[in-house]
Amino acid sequence: MHRMLIVSSQVPSQLFSQAEGSAARQLLGDWYDRARRDLPWRRSRDPYAIWVSEVMLQQTQVRTVIPYYERFMQLFPSIRHLARADEQALLKAWEGLGYYSRVRNMQRAAQMIMENHGAVPAESAQIRSLPGIGPYIAAAVLSIAYSQPYAVVDGNVKRVLARLLCMDSPVNDSAGHAAFQAAADAFLDRADPGRHNQAMMELGALVCTPRLPLCPECPLAHSCCASQTETFDRYPRRAPRRTVGEQTWAAAVVVKKGKLLLTQRPPQGLLAGMWEFPSVLLCKGEDPAQACLAYARASLGLGIRTQQHVASVRHAYTHFRLRLELYLCLWHSGRVRLEGPRAFQWISPDRIETFPLHRAVHKALPAILQSLPKSGA
DNA sequence: AAATCGGGGTA
DNA sequence: TACCCAGATTT
Structure with a gap:
């Protein structure tokens, strides 16, 4: 027995x-x-x-x-x-x-x-x-x-x-x-x-x-x-886990003379050191297109000529869900300004994938590359 | 002790 | 969806 x-x-x-x-x-x-x-x-x-x-x-x-x-x-x-x-x-x-x-x-x-x-x-x-x-x-x-x-x-x-x-x-x-x-x-x-x-x-x-x-x-x-x-x-038994929330971010895909603006995330925290399009966390109920424009102007210090929604991405992280709205922005004036010692670069589209990009960026990339204006006008 | 930190696979 | 995966670090 x-x-x-x-x-x-x-x-x-x-x-x-x-x-x-x-x-x-x-x-x-x-x-x-x-x-x-x-x-x-x-x-x-x-x-x-x-x-x-x-x-x-x-x-x-x-x-x-x-x-x-x-x-x-x-x-x-x-x-x-x-x-x-x-x-x-x-x-x-x-x-x-x-x-x-x-x-x-x-x-x-x-x-x-x-x-x-x-x-x-x-x-x-x-x-x-x-x-x-x-x-x-x-x-x-x-x-x-x-x-x-x-x-x-x-x-x-x-x-x-x-x-x-x-x-x-x-x-x-x-x-x-x-x-x-x-x-x-x-x-x-x-x-x-x-x-x-x-x-x-x-x-x-x-x-x-x-x-x-x-x-x-x-x-x-x-x-x-x-x-x-x-x-x-x-078996195995498991203690109950908490529910996860959702965040919405707006990203500015800024085009300047045929090049795209990429920024590097801070060296600590979520996705540390990875590259992405500069983005801003939205408050509840905030309009993403307007928030994107305000962010490009007030935070990045860039004048933006036009703005067009190019991609929408959903991605699940361990403790929250992300909705990312990306907008194509044509650079008009100004130099990039970032908070803290964060790196940025203007990159020609064919070199984007030489940078380490996190998954949400990869999900949006095909739509972005397709929407780009012809030649570097 | 609880929260943070990615992304893919599965039923 | 919710759970699971050769976990570690920070608060």
């Missing part, structure tokens, strides 16, 4: 009996050796390669990451290359991946490594002190590249553990997270932590999926609480 597994955050080592835990770990490892996908970063044990892959994989699916990873490793094949890279080139390589601070943090970390160690630190406190390396990436690099006994806890691992142990802790709050870390620590295979960690995540990705898990194919089904009780749809 199935022995109910007790989870206790006080005594995580008693998740399983010793024999049961050992058997489950072995079944998991055997399954992984058989079923694992051939992913680019699994062909290397270079700590740098593992690191790059883990940074890209934050909140980002494997399918999305693969082409970015291949390109990035060609462009920046070592810590030294990364440390010396031009920031615009880095952002361009990251364009479309999102969470753009990741790549800036990674470069800062690479520069610190070049100064202090020369290699990715193999000691937990040292690697954790690098910008952009939190508990997950530290454990991943230490276990996979350096075979050290640190358990990773990501979304996959939480789902697997929640079902395996019928854990009632919510996956999306900090108290719950601690419970999953304790469970993962207790279940870790110390003989081969790198393989074990990847096996847990691979199981979550391929078998123990969010809906309709493939329990008949699962190496842990015989010791899985949720599978035995047919309650997989109750």
Whole structure:
């Protein structure tokens, strides 16, 4: 008969009996050796390669990451290359991946490594002190590249553990997270932590999926609480989340002698460092065309001759939805004025895509290029 | 403890 | 739509 597994955050080592835990770990490892996908970063044990892959994989699916990873490793094949890279080139390589601070943090970390160690630190406190390396990436690099006994806890691992142990802790709050870390620590295979960690995540990705898990194919089904009780749809539990609001922005696509005005976003905050058409947040009920005109005149300090709506874009961010209205504006007079030390450039249309642009800009780009006046009159 | 930080895929 | 994805940092 199935022995109910007790989870206790006080005594995580008693998740399983010793024999049961050992058997489950072995079944998991055997399954992984058989079923694992051939992913680019699994062909290397270079700590740098593992690191790059883990940074890209934050909140980002494997399918999305693969082409970015291949390109990035060609462009920046070592810590030294990364440390010396031009920031615009880095952002361009990251364009479309999102969470753009990741790549800036990674470069800062690479520069610190070049100064202090020369290699990715193999000691937990040292690697954790690098910008952009939190508990997950530290454990991943230490276990996979350096075979050290640190358990990773990501979304996959939480789902697997929640079902395996019928854990009632919510996956999306900090108290719950601690419970999953304790469970993962207790279940870790110390003989081969790198393989074990990847096996847990691979199981979550391929078998123990969010809906309709493939329990008949699962190496842990015989010791899985949720599978035995047919309650997989109750796990993992999740704390309620707040609703998201909507913002409307108006963007001025200013044309001056055939060139377009691009501005760079500030070095911190949303979409930091990415380029876009200068834009202004609208108040509720404000008319976007009028707001655009007023913004171009009062804030940018530009005289605008005519104005024509060229594109409307909707885009969802994590904590709000964006509606962006873009207007074609013919420059008449004035020099660009921006608040703070923000960069801007007048760009000929065929060079726009050499700049790192965020997704909302890319969505609007075809309509804008099509609406442009002929030749540089 | 809660908010911020992208973008794509899925049912 | 709402949820999910090899999370980290800031407030």
